[in-house]
Amino acid sequence: MFDGMHRRIVSIWFPRLASDRALRLRPVEAPFALSLTRARVERIHCLNLAADSRGLHRGMGLADARALCPDLLSRPADPAADARFLRALCRWATRYCPWAGIEGEDGLVLDITGAAHLFGGETEMLADMRARLLRAGIAARLGLAATRGAAWALARHGEGVAAPGADPLQALGHLPVRALRLEEDTAAALDRLGLRSVADLAARPRAPLARRFGPELLKRLDQALGAEAEAIAPLAEPPHYxxxxxxxxxxxxxxxxxxxxxxxxxxxxxxxxxxxxxxxxxxxxxxxxxxxxxxxxxxxxxxxxxxxxxxxxxxxxxxxxxxxxxxxxxxxxxxxxxxxxxxxxxxxxxxxxxxxxxxxxxxxxxxGLENIRRFLPADSHIPERSFLIAPAAWSEPGGAWIVPHPRPLRLFPPEPIAGTGPQPPGRFRWRRMALETARATGPERIAPEWWLEDEAWRSGLRDYWRIETRQGRRLWLFHTPQAPGWFVQGEFA
Incomplete structure (x- = not known):
């Protein structure tokens, strides 16, 4: 064993880092999830405890999640903001020791060797960490051991403390092999071979394991058990310009x-x-x-x-x-x-x-830069949802809109006009103007997006028509078959 066995390492895991950050800004009591679009499918990126208790999980399609939990509230995830928040937490952790670093996308690692006595001992230090994070509304799980790998395993697979000088295998032996920071494919293959725990893996001959799974498996095992050193790189201070x-x-x-x-x-x-x-x-x-x-x-x-x-x-x-x-x-x-x-x-x-x-x-x-905005295309066939308005300084041009039919330059809330039947009215009044239809092109039927909560579209289908009037107005009208009525919603240039 190397001399680093005398070290004391704390691993802090934030299982709901992204959702905790978002809820600190805008708290909600209902089931809540953050979503990311992957392969053109909107999936759950992170969720709160209420959503987890309803059977939702990470990677689940957002549409499926809404069908399972109709009262689910969601917002788009912001990985860049989550990374900044994790860096801020890392700077906060330096109050306990000078050696604090980031562990993946949702964790911290602290080398508290020789610093625990300043807080009354290791138990009191960990209790102080938990209390402060709890007051801040951040869920956290902590692990303390002599090695970085063992602390990581305890934080994520059985929150606990390995006593100083204790046999690492005794503290980690009951944990699953995934606690060794292995790739998912490797962990699944070990599970099929019956090697489900760290103790099972440590008891097997090393040579066959190395031939089949490569040196990375034994390296992770040695790092967790203290047979191989592993450095902790503290968070570097950003350059000051x-x-x-x-x-x-x-x-x-x-x-x-x-x-x-x-x-x-x-x-x-x-x-x-x-x-x-x-x-x-x-x-x-x-x-x-x-x-x-x-x-x-x-x-x-x-x-x-x-x-x-x-x-x-x-x-x-x-x-x-x-x-x-x-x-x-x-x-x-x-x-x-x-x-x-x-x-x-x-x-x-x-x-x-x-x-x-x-x-x-x-x-x-x-x-002000925030007052200069641009339109960006959105993936929706609903006219009101086919665009986003974003600050120009913090967004990139989104390219051209891809629509099967032309869209008006101006959109406004639907304005009712007099008309009967599914065909456009020959004469009608709009905004105190008497207009006469010269040419009508359509209809283009647009159905509601059932997975979105939009009261204006809950009434059902809409049949859109492009109308050219003899007075020169080029309007966008729609008819609602389920509750017969005509409305003007846009005007072409």
Whole structure:
């Protein structure tokens, strides 16, 4: 055994990390699930305890889940936000020890060797962790052992503590072989051979196991039992991007401040390029000689590290700064940074969307980036659900709408008109206008999406017609066969 047997490792598993994060923001008491689209099928990504008790499980189709649990509430999952939340939990865990790292997508690993006495002992430390996470509304299971693999196994397959100096096999022997962090195919194959527990696996000759399953199986077994060391990499602090410039004489002209900002941008963007990052939010702090300071914040539509594109966007903010008796120091900081790996460019040196992104950034400095939005296609044949409205700065163009028939440029809530029968009325009044039908194309029958809760579509089928009137209006009408009536819902250009 290596000397690392004296170490004490804590593994924290968050079985409902994604749903706990979402419910912290908007709590609900009903069954709740987060969904992700995989292979064009919306499936459950994570669910709360109430949904789990109703027989739902991860990977289940959302439509099947709604049929089994009609009162299920759901929201789209956000894996990026879940990853940020896990990193925040990792920083919180450093209150117990300096060596805290991330374990997969839903766990943490802590090396508490020599730190437990600061909390009154290991039992008191684990109790404090559980209590704080419970108050925060986060479900967690903890395992404590001498090795990382054993702690992982105890947290996920029988929450418990392996006493210091105890035989690891005695603590882990009753656990299933999946507790050794094996691939699902390997664990299933071992189960078919009758090797269902860690004790069963440890009792078998090693050579046949290595020949059949490869060295990874024995490596995981040795790591769990302490025969092979396994390092814990603490969470690295993100790089801090900030540069400053001190001036021998105060300045006050906009051109001088912009020249200084340009020098800072060159240095900052060089560091961003080295790490393949791009700035999303920049903050320029101007310190005046009277001790006061002014700040100019720039929010970009896309992460950038090109000084030539960023510098002109600062001009409006800098022009509105009161320099007072002069500015003697400038500080530029990248407040929000996102990965920006190199990409292939065309012969003209630049992406064709660069101009649009810069325009969005310029307008965003005046009205706010969140107020500039774009339409994105959605996978639905219901007219009201065939598009999404998303902030342009945080979304990509979704391509063209794929529809079997033309759709009007303007959509509005259905407006009733007078009409009888399944054929479009020859004459009708709409918005105080007397209109006469010149040409009618249709019908296009659209059925409700039964799996969605939409009161407007619960009435049944709709037969849509494209109507050209003699007065020049091109309207989109529909007829409801189950409750005869005519409505106008859109207008073509």
């Amino acid at each position: 900030a540069v400053r410039l001190s001036l021998p004489d105060p300045i006050g002209l906009v051109s001088d401040v912009m020249a200084g900002t340009g020098r800072l941008l060159d240095a900052l963007c060089a560091r961003l390029k080295d790490r393949q990052d791009g700035a999303r939010v920049l903050r320029l702090t101007l310190n005046r000689v009277d001790g006061d300071s002014r700040q100019v914040e720039l929010r970009l539509a896309r992460p950038l590290h090109e000084p030539a594109r960023i510098l002109p966007l600062f001009e409006r903010g800098v022009a509105g700064v009161e320099a007072g008796f002069g500015i003697d120091r400038l500080r530029l900081e990248a407040v929000q940074v996102e990965p920006l790996p190199p990409c292939q460019t065309g012969f003209h040196g630049g992406d064709r969307t660069d101009g649009l992104d810069d325009l969005i950034s310029r307008i965003g400095t005046r009205i």
